[in-house]
Amino acid sequence: MTLLAPLFLLGLASIALPIWLHRMSTQSPKRERFSSAMLLEESTQQTYISKQLQYILLLALRILFLIIMVIAFAKPLITKPPVIVGGEGSVLHMIVVDTSFSMKYGDWLNIASETARQIVSELENEDLAQILSASNSVEILNNPTNNQNELRASISKLTSGYGRLDMGILISNLDRIVTEYGNAVTIHLISDFQESGLPSKFADLIPDSLNNNLTGVEIHTVAGNDISNLYIESVDRINTELEVRVRSNITNPVETTVALQINGELHQQTMETISDSGIAVFRFTPAEYESGENRIEVSILNDEPLVDDNHRYVVIDNTPPQPVLLLTTNIESLPVKYLTAAVETSQLGFRVEAIAVSNLDPRVLQRYPWLMIDDLGIVNGTLAPVITEYLNTGGAVFAALGDRSVTLDTLPVIDLAVKTSLLSSDNSTPNTVARIDLSHPALAETSGWRDINVSRYLNLDAGENTQTLVSLEDGSPLVLERKFDRGRMILLSSSLDNIQNDIPIRPVFVNFIAEAGRYLSGEHQLQQHQIAGDYLQLLQTGSAAGQVIDPVGRDLLSLAETHRSQDIKLNQTGFYEIYTADSENLVAVNTDLRESDMSIMSEQAISAWRDAMAEPIQTSATAGPVNIDQDSIEIWHILLVIMGIVVLAESILGNKYIGSGRGYI
């Protein structure tokens, strides 16, 4: 055992403190003067010994506590005994086995495992070996060893998942591992070598460490010549139809049957013949989708070596768009048109209901999750308290300023003072955006603010409760947010008529309205279709906490975990259900299509790869001494547990001791 911070051992001197305190307390028991001891008897003698033992034990526990604490601070390391000491000229064999999704094909994984075992059995006496599992990431299954049993046990742990192997990234990762190892290494790469897994540049397949301590890369392919795979390439909703594209890796035409299930019920089954290595399109016409999110599962019913990619999961959201109120003076005005177009284009799930402010019944406001006002100046003294109340009770408002705001000294509802009114002035030099708060949810996904020109606007005096999201070059705010009790308001300090600025016709406008609408309505973006192996961020659902149920119906989070923000690895295909405080969402998880593409590297390509790696191998085959593998493990956390136990024991014993009436501990 070694210590990283041995100076902390000076703390052992603190042991003197409990000893001194115990000594003091032992020397000064409670004494009373009494007239005569004639009638007394030494009656505590019997219990005294056991008490003394307890007392010594208590002292020992306290000293032990201090010792453990001091040692924990000294950061002790336990050095594991060296696995093996390689002699001069020994080599570490890194056996890297592809465990990506494509390795589920037939018995490819078994072949890969068998190949790994073969390599292990052929190891020379002084050579070490290490098993690595390669998929989305590289996992080291054991430390370098020449223990055959350990290596075989590691090989037997190999399983293929749903991840994707990118050969370029793998080589890069192996390069780093080899460089860190620092001694002679031979890599044994066992994979199907899909073309889809190759990097765009061939040079990325050559490890840099070949010029250092990598003595060679041996390629072991598990894929045969006769490969047949069908997989669903896409499922698209086109009007009332569902279009399913199925791709074949089979060199002959093949009759393919595809079935469609909607919400777990078989809806339709169709058969088509796919030409050799071609694509077939299957069309389904579902009668009616249910309201809300629909689970669409498309399956290929053919029997083939890789069946896990025969299913494709899609979520079709059939929720009717919710209405959003647009208050205006003229429902035919340009701002109304621009806002309506932006909301409906953005596929927010809202439809705009424009209404003249003179026709508004204030009681209907609460029906809308948020509302828009094309000119905040149209809000009169009667309506202002109604909208303020709406905001205070959780409503949200997006507003712009138009001609009716020009004459105001203070804006209604938001209660902001107008410093300068440039809305009606003829400012020939347009202002541009100088600063954008991209951390704000309403702006995070937007771009193109720098392209807009603002010639007229109201220079507002943003108070303490108002946050400026976008400001112009002269420092005046262009977009502001004001929070109310439970609601919020986003204000554009210019108009939306494409006269005083060109915002409505710029690409940023649709994005901005979409994000602002999503932010104001409380809707948050959740990617409904994801790839297996990716991570689901619960934050995307609009809530940092929630429960996730995997495709087989298991709760993935414990009750405690549901209160925290979680990133959940999607390691299965199917539908994940996400429940948060205010929403229920479905996420369809499918395999990476590139893993289903069974186009394998040609033999010529592989031999070219081998050749490319051969030359440096000859020049760098200088095997150095093998490291003694001395992994060190920090044991402070173990000490922490022991310390906890000691504290508990001390508390119990001390309490018992006090309870027994000694009173001078």
Next chain:
Amino acid sequence: MSSISQSSPTRLLKPDVLAQLSNLKIIARAVVEGFLIGLHRSPLFGFSQEFVEYRPYAEGDDLRFIDWNVYARSEKTYIKRFLGETNSHMVLLLDSSASMEFGSLDVNKFQYGQFLAASLAFLASKQHDAVGCIIFDDEVREYREPSTRSGKLMGVLHAIDNATPSRGTDFDKPFQHFCEYSNRRGLVVVISDFYCDAEEMIEGVRPLAFSGQDIILFQLLDPGEINPGFKEAVLLEDLESGKTVEVSGRFIKEQYPKRIEQHINAIHDAAISVGADHILVDTSEPLDQCLRNYLMFRQRRK
């Protein structure tokens, strides 16, 4: 019997009140006079020195006791006889060992013993009895020969007042001393806590009893000795020997009360066996009970 109230003169009999008085004579006077005032209300008690009968004058009688009124009427000389005439000789034996210093109240046992001894001396003096005293621990520290002379009382009170508790207890010494220096029959009052072997102690008393002395043993015990009240184990230090004994709360609660009762009974039985009186005194109680016991004792011996 009337109860003691704050306005009653007998309130002065309370030990803690007496402790506030600095002069032992004042204390004794306060006790006795307060006590006597209380007695008027009781038919049970009277002075032992009361007139009982006349007898013809005989040669050697003190001329002071001739009733000259009777002589004037009958021309015969008669002597007035008073009860207690034969016991008008009292010696107080006050234990001044270190154990007497124990006290859980304002007044410790020794102070209480001083008050009691002084009161008895004063009471006896008031009855014209000769009063003497022996202050002892493991040795005789002070001896005042009994005398009826008025100045002698002050000497006795002074001896009592000057005593300080220290050292151990040895009852043989004072009793031997008494036997050596006093051969006249009278009353022997022993004031002690009697932390000793009852049999050994009574062996010292026995010669006095055989010589016709009336013996009364006042055993003074503090409430803290009768019921120490320690709930936890405690290290107790003997005031006389300095020896420490660690005792458990359980012993104090269960065993000690039995032992102290056995010891008191042993002293009592031993006293009875030699014809002595044994009076247990709780030092938290007023002194009048002791004086009452003393008078009852005198009445029985009349």
